[in-house]
Amino acid sequence: MFESAELGHSIDKERYDAEVPALREALLNVQYELAEQARFPVILLVGGVDGSGKGxxxxxxxxxxxxxxxxxxxxxxxxDEERTRPMMWRFWRALPPKGKIGVFFGSWYSHPIMERMQGNIKEAELGQCIDEITSFERMITYEGGLIIKLWLHLSKKAQKRQLTKLAENPETSWRVTETDWQHLKLYDEFSNVAEHVLRETNTAEAPWIIIESSDFRFRNLTTGNYLLEAIRKRLDASSPPHPVGVPPMPPAIDDKTLLSSLDLTLSLDKKSYHRQLAKYQGKLNQLMRHPKFRNKSLIAVFEGSDAAGKGSAIRRISQALDARHYRIIPIGAPSDEELAQPYLWRFWRHVPGNGEFTIFDRSWYGRVLVERVEQLCSEADWMRAYKEINDFEAQLIAHNTIIVKFWLAISREEQLKRFHAREQVGFKQFKITGDDWRNRENWQQFDRAVCDMVDRTSSEIAPWTLVEANDKRFARIKVLKTLCDRLEQALD
Amino acid sequence: MFESAELGHSIDKERYDAEVPALREALLNVQYELAEQARFPVILLVGGVDGSGKGxxxxxxxxxxxxxxxxxxxxxxxxDEERTRPMMWRFWRALPPKGKIGVFFGSWYSHPIMERMQGNIKEAELGQCIDEITSFERMITYEGGLIIKLWLHLSKKAQKRQLTKLAENPETSWRVTETDWQHLKLYDEFSNVAEHVLRETNTAEAPWIIIESSDFRFRNLTTGNYLLEAIRKRLDASSPPHPVGVPPMPPAIDDKTLLSSLDLTLSLDKKSYHRQLAKYQGKLNQLMRHPKFRNKSLIAVFEGSDAAGKGSAIRRISQALDARHYRIIPIGAPSDEELAQPYLWRFWRHVPGNGEFTIFDRSWYGRVLVERVEQLCSEADWMRAYKEINDFEAQLIAHNTIIVKFWLAISREEQLKRFHAREQVGFKQFKITGDDWRNRENWQQFDRAVCDMVDRTSSEIAPWTLVEANDKRFARIKVLKTLCDRLEQALD
Structure with missing residues (x-):
């Protein structure tokens, strides 16, 4: 991987001085065009060995x-705010919005490489990190982000020479730390791990650009030229690369679906309802105060047709709890800061820390539901979303987050009844809007989207619970009981 | 202050049960109207003695x-992210956007009251906190925010009764902590300090609402009714309260101004420039690595006419530093998340932590410059901004932030020359827009706004430096030297 970067590349001062001014002007111009178009962000990773001149x-x-x-x-x-959330949270919060350049020293590669080098993680765990990273980078790319990964390379000999030179000069000696010398000793180990990681993450979307760095002029000019070309090329392209489109799975030819198999006549009488409500609300309250919960966090996701009773189910949860201990995030239209980021960014910003509970009233599943049905994103976008969502949830779960996902299902007739009832009620909340009627028109397409969603994103670790919600009492108790069961199991 | 809240207020169950349903419906309706209009946020503080039922x-x-x-x-x-910034940062980041209700237990009052009660701060320091708080609340109010401050009161006897009752019930005993019993012993001290603070912060904009809490029905109904009335009243009002408008200071009748007194012929030859550039860049680099800087932070503010050379002066600073150690925040049009918050919010979010350096390319002074001149805000808005800005900077300074503010001054002729020169240059950055020409038309009004700004916001602790910038070399060196001097002085 590093062969071509140990050839002793260099350029002379004349050529450097002659080429730099035009390069600078061109770089400034692409940068202003990038800012003006604000169509995509540039994410620049600068990695490499110590002394190679990353800074x-x-x-x-x-x-x-x-x-x-x-x-x-x-x-x-x-x-500490970062520590109580999954590792990638700090990178998500640092992602540049469209039109800007974000430079990462110490990227998502640093920690896995160091941990493996020091023997703190095994080959298999490193493999898992690599999977997460490639998924993350692919997602960023498909969202339009331009990822440029530079690796500044020095041969062992060149590294030693470089560190010695820096250490001898009183103006730069402060930059050479004890750690650097230690790393020099570990050059081979570092190099082996790095090479392995680089090879595995050298994807078509975000390949590594390895630059020999023993000659600063060669390094600088090569870096500048590459950056210029990469941004220029994307600016001139009409749209970001998209995954090749294979058609989505067609509906089953016998018309039998997950939703159509639900027994929507399930119901609960008033007396059992009140008894069970008290029981599970009390239990939930106790579980949330369990000492083990301090090192975990909880996310509840509510999806369902309009008027399926999401809001009222959520209230039966919040009633059981102290208002300090949960947070409800209603998901509506994104803000402009959210639109300038990859799709999942607006959910990452609300990820709970340890001991916290976040309830999402609608969620990231909007991508594969309303955005799919209303064609607010391309087929390729929602097709890849299943994997992105699974990756997202897997990271949360790996960080001790318990995820409980509900789909509240009602029949088309029941919805109509509720729409009419709402129109009679005084509360503003219950105004029925044009959106609601339009969604209703698309009932079948939503049905199909829901079934696909459940098939593709229900897993052992983050299963969907389909809630028969024609009877509100039955639905609320099923929600509360499921939440209690999942929590109990996780805190066991 | 608490006399009327020790009368033993109570209501019977019948009245409570009869009134609650209508109150709930009305509360829901104002809440949806609030969300729909999204004209202002509601900031609800819930304070009071332990056991009064804040939770x-x-x-x-x-x-x-x-x-x-x-x-x-x-x-x-x-x-830790909060600890390295001024105390109010955590409240700024938690402020609700327009249309939402933010409830604060443990508000900006908690810490000062506790500190004073425990004797950690003196009467005078408490007085200073109170000043900061009243300024902050006034600012929120004038920005349209509705602040509702509830204080739940219990007499000493009632508090003891309440805590004992909670402790005896196995279901609520967990809510009574050792600290609560300690506080009971300190009832008189707490009550004295709280009464003093409440009296002093009982302003017209944000008065305290003291509610006797020994009877939960009285407490709940009184709270609900008040909240309803307060939000309803603001919803029905056409605009937030505004400070009474007295006219701004007229220009001096002899036409002599701060800006007209500057000697714009000051210049520096190339040789001295390069010598001094190297000197001060080196010095700045050293100062930023001074061990004492780790407990301080630095803000540099750049303001100036279009084409005054702000960008190029900033580059002379960034050149001297490691890119990891500074952050440049260019201030342009606010995002919609920023527009949903009080004016200063967008600057608070970029306040540097300890050891950090933030450069603002244009800043909060836009309020009293472009927004004043272009009438983007009302006269009352920019008139009150001077004090708000001074309060903001005073908080930063109290938290060891060094603030250095530059106005880069050029003559009208010099600006025209630079506009024409820019139109010749290839870089996109230097496009001259309609805005630039319009600002130029308003030259005199800007002049006056700048002089007012310097008069009203230049202080011993955060002085303005007016930079004669017709000669770019002179200006850059003056900026660098001033920055070094201020840093050196602060690190001494």
Missing amino acids: EIVNLLNEWMDPRHIRVHALAEPT | EIVNLLNEWMDPRHIRVHALAEPT
Whole structure:
């Protein structure tokens, strides 16, 4: 992987001085065009061995380009807010919006490489990290983001030479730390792990660009030229790359579906309802105060047709709890800051920390439900969303988050009854809008989308619970009981 | 202050049961109207003695209203991200956007009251906190926010009775902690401090509503009724209250101004420039790595006419530094999330933590410059902004932030020359837009706004530096030197 980057590449001062001015002007121009179009973000990772000039390259880009549109992230030790959430949360919160350049030193690669090198994780665990990373990068790419991954390489000999040179100069000696010398000793181990990781993550969407860095002029010019070409090319392309479209699974030819198999006549009488409501609300309250919950977090996702009773089911949960201990996030139209980010960003920002409980009233599943049916995103977008969502949830679960997902199902007739009833009620909440009637028109398409969603995103670790919701009492108790069961199991 | 709240107020069950349903419906309706209009946020503080039912009240409101539009903040111990910024940062980040209700238990009052009660701060320091709080609340109010401050009161006897009752019931005993019993012993001290603070912060914009809480029905109904009336009244009012408008200071009758007194012929030859550039860039780099800087933070504010050279002065600073150690925030049009918050919110979100340096390319001074001149806000808005800005900066400074503010001044002729030159250049950045020409038309009004701004916001602790910028070399060196001087002085 590093062969071509140990050839002793270099360029002379004349050529460098001659080429830099035009490169700078061109870089500035692509940068302003990027900002003006605000169609996609640029995510630049700068990795490599110590002494290869990662810092210099970043400083240089800030000098050559307009630093006002570059945001540099040197993510070292996580803060406590970061520590209580999945590892990727800190990168999500640092992602640049469309039109900006985000530079990451210390990217999502640093931690896995270091951990493997120090023997803290096994080959298999590293493999899992690599899977997560490639999925993440693919998602960013398909969302339009341009990921540029630079790896500044030095041979062992060149690294030693470089560190010695830095250490001898009083103006730069502060930059060479004890850790750097230790790393030099571990050059081979580091190099082996890095090479393995680079090879495995060298995808078509986001390939590694390896740059020999023993000659600073070669390094700088190569970096600048590559960056220029990559941004230029994307600016000139009309749209980001899309996964090849194979058609989605057709509906089963016997018309039997998950939803049509539900028994919507299930119901509960008033007396059993009140008895069970008290029972499960009490239980939920106790479970949430379980000492083990302090190291876990809980997410409840509510999806369902309009008027299926999501809001009232959620209230039966919140009633049981102290208002300090849960947070309800109603998902409506995205804000403009949210639109300038990949789809999942608006959900990542609400991920609960340890000991916290977040209830999503509608969720990331909007992508494969309303956005699919109303054609608010392309078929390719919602087709890839299943895997993106599964990856997202897997990360949460790996960080001790318990995810409980409900689909509240009602019949088309029951919905009509409820719409008419709402129109009679004084509360503003219950106004029936044009959207509601339109969604109703698309009933069959929604049905199909729901079945696909459940098939593709229900798993052992984050199963969907389909709730027969024609009878509100039955639905609320099923929701509460399921939540209690899942929590109990997780806290066991 | 608490006299009327120790009368033993109560209501009977019949009246309570009869009144609650209508109250709930009315509360829901104002809440939906609030969300729909999205004209202002509601900020509800719930304070009071232990055992008075602060938690119950918040839970009740979540039950009576739609919890999806309520965000509860129980701000206990600050996180490390919060700790390295001024105390109010955590409240700013938790402020509800327009249309939502934010409930604060543990508000900006908790810490000062506790600290004073425990004797950790003196009367005078408490007085300063109170000043900060009243300024903050006034600002929120004038920005349209509705602040409702509830204080749930119990007499000493009633508190003891209440805690004993809670402790005896196995279902509620967990809610009575050791701290509560300690607080009971300190009832008189607490009551004295609280009464003092409440009296001093009982402003016209945000008065305290003291509610006797020994009878839960009286407490609940009184709270609900008040909340309903307060939100209803604001919904029906056409606009938020505004400070009484006295006219701004007229220009001096001899036409002499701060700006007209600047000597714009000041310049620097190329040789001295390069010598001094190297000197001050080196010095700045060293100062930023000073061990003492780890407990401080730095903000540099750049304002100036279009084409005054802000960008190029900023680059002379960033060149001197490692890209990991500064962040440039260019201030343009606000996002919709920013528009849903008080004016200063968008700057608070970029406040640097300890050891960090943030450069604002244009800043909160836009309020008293472009927004004043272009009449993007009312006269009352920009008139009050001077004090709001001074209060903001005072909080930063009290938290060890060094603030350095530059106005880059050029003559009208010099600006025209630069506009023409820019039109010749290939870089997109230098496109001259209609805005630039329009601002130029308003030259005199800007002049006046700048002079007012400097007069009203330049202080010993956060002085303005007026930079004669017709000569770019002179301007850049003055900026660098001033920055170094201020840093050196602060790190001394």
